[in-house]
Amino acid sequence: MKDHIGIPLKKPNKIVTQSNSLINSCFDIPTVQLRAFLYSLGHINKEDKELTHVKIPIDVLHASKGGKNYKQVKKLVSELQEIKFKIESFFTNKDGIEKKAYRSMVIFPTVDYTEDNRYLITKINSDLAPFLLDLKGNYTQAELEQLLSLKTIQAYRIYMFIKQELFKKKPEPIKYKHLRLMLGLDIELEEDEVKKVDKITFKPNTDLFGEIPSALPPIPNVKVVKYPLFAEFKRRILDTAKAELANTEMAFNYKLKKKGRNVDTITFELIKTVPIQAPSEEKLAKTSELPDEWKRPMERMLEYGLTEKQATYIIERVPIARIKEDLNPVLYRINAEINSGDHSKLKRTKGQHSVIIIKEVLGIKYNLWQKEQSE
Incomplete structure (x- = not known):
């Protein structure tokens, strides 16, 4: 010891x-x-x-x-x-x-x-x-x-589940019942445990007509631990994780498929990122001189249309310790909005849109921004 x-x-x-x-x-x-x-x-x-x-x-x-x-x-x-x-x-x-x-x-x-x-x-x-x-x-x-x-276990579980699916041609649906087991919301009982469980252990609230409102139907060998109602599962698991991962590389949407009245499968779909071209050798040479924590943010800013002077200006004013909290969420937002075509709807180039968002969110006041917005 x-x-x-x-x-x-x-x-x-x-x-x-x-x-x-x-x-x-x-x-x-x-x-x-x-x-x-x-x-x-x-x-x-x-x-x-x-x-x-x-x-x-x-x-x-x-x-x-x-x-x-x-x-x-x-x-x-x-x-x-x-x-x-x-x-x-x-x-x-x-x-x-x-x-x-x-x-x-x-x-x-x-x-x-x-x-x-x-x-x-x-x-x-x-x-x-x-x-x-x-x-x-x-x-x-x-x-x-x-x-x-990550602040919640559900955000971690879904983050890793989506990440392992990245190299597949298309996202595969996961059975709702299986996902509940994965997340520890249900527990599969052994045969001897099933015999000990009272047949009437699952009593979700019923509506005025005596029907279960979108609840998970009882399964003989499964013990429900948390959130038997799908509405509660959706709010506490799916929507909580979606909100927490919205500003990460694993931002996602999900689709539900029902069998009868009950949810059968869930498909997690990664929000597509902007197709990014590799930076030029000249740009890579310049970013290689930066601390590791700054290399990727610098490359992203250049890829999203900022000039070298604009990106350098930000680097000089955002401490390395604040990259994750302050800058990365802004870059993820830019990525998502460009991918969804928000900049085109506003009749902006990618560079103009990127500059305006960074200026507004980070409170940048500098005349170098004017040139980019007017081009």
Whole structure:
């Protein structure tokens, strides 16, 4: 244990990788515990052969910082050891019939914490190694900073679900019932558990005619944990995630398909981004001299029609620490509006539209903007 406590604090990688089987597994965990898992993923390297201990600052797990969070460390440690993934796989039985199999695994078997309550020291369960190490295919990567910034588990789950579908020709619908299981809103019961459950355990509110108003119909081997009514599921899961991801690269819409009165499938459709041409070698040479945090925003501003002087002016006035909070949402908005043709409706070029939005949102006052707007 002493060796674990003394491990150095390391900066996590910018990109995290995990198997799609893990992404599609069944779990529902609080945001703080999710961040602990994601931060641990950030310490896995491509060449690693085994999972190792990670030192996690308590501060990275909370949106706000302060002593009140440190007082909750003991509770957090206990909760981390209760979080499980339920991963689905398939096998062929002796009769040649394909059957489902499930493996339930605790994420963090042991968690240590320092006397000052500033750090956690833990290691992801070694049984999860096949889903995190030496992945040859069927995996998805994402930016750790973006994932840590998400405020809800539903936004994270849908973000990763959409991201793993990006390279398919078209988005595939997911069964509403299956999505509920993935999100931990329903739990599949074992045969012995089904026998113990009273036949009348599912009693959603009925309308004046005694009918269930768009509720999930009861399934014999499934226990409903949260949000049995679809209207509630839509509001708390779909619409909450949609609003939170609106200013990210995974901004989405969704389509519902019904079977009778009940929702059968949900299709998540990524809001298309503007087709972007690669910057010229001259522009790349100039942006390569910038800090890593500024390279991509600078390239985007040039791609959206800003002049080099205009983009440089912004760089000089927006601190690197504020890129994510202040600038990136503006760039995502520009991307979405250009893609939907808003600039054409207003009879603007892409460059003019980009300049006007940045000027309004960031409060830019500079005569270089006039030239772009008048062209």
